[in-house]
Amino acid sequence: MRVFNKIVVIVLLLFLAVVSVVSIVNIFLDLYDISDVADRIVAFFTQVNQFILALILFFILVVSIVLLVFELYRRKRKVASISSDQSGKTMITLKTIANQIRDKLDKIENVIEPRVNIAPRSEGIIINIYSSLVKGDNVSQKTEQIRNTATNYATEELGFKVIKTNYTATGFVAPKEETKQDRAEKKWEDRVGGDSPE
Secondary structure, eight states: OHHHHHHHHHHHHHHHHHHHHHHHHHHHHOOSOHHHHHHHHHHHHHHSOHHHHHHHHHHHHHHHHHHHHHHHOOOOOOEEEEEEETTEEEEEEHHHHHHHHHHHHHTSTTEEEEEEEEEEETTEEEEEEEEEEETTSOHHHHHHHHHHHHHHIIIIISOOOEEEEEEEEEEEEOOOOOOHHHHHHHHHHHHHSSOOOO
């Protein structure tokens, strides 16, 4: 909305600048009579139906108030506090917490594009996790692994009290097909019992 507000303000400023330049030039060159222009504007508004004119002005008023409210409204960055020691608290944004937990979940095998949402509460935080899983995985085990990883990381590494960790599987993805090279490496490992050669 701020971008739209800026566009409206820029257009209004450009309009006022053009009107000012034309008016200044008119003072010296006398291109048109200002009273004539004013009479034409007044005549136009008197010819328009009063109810339509009132509706148009009301719409302009509402749009102006909405733009003013959005311009003056400052969105506060949501933060959660970590009790660090007796002397004070450390503050960290919810987006940072979510990104760090998401990075941790990215390392879990067969968890596809995890998304993390943090809901702060007075007694701690609630972690909401969404991701796709690979077909064939044990869903209950994978869910438990995801929840435990997120909870442990938020508690031990970030210092938060986690009230609850929710997980939602948003879909299932087919497992990645084995390539010829993967099959060859697997055969080599089975035959030799070690790592395949580079």
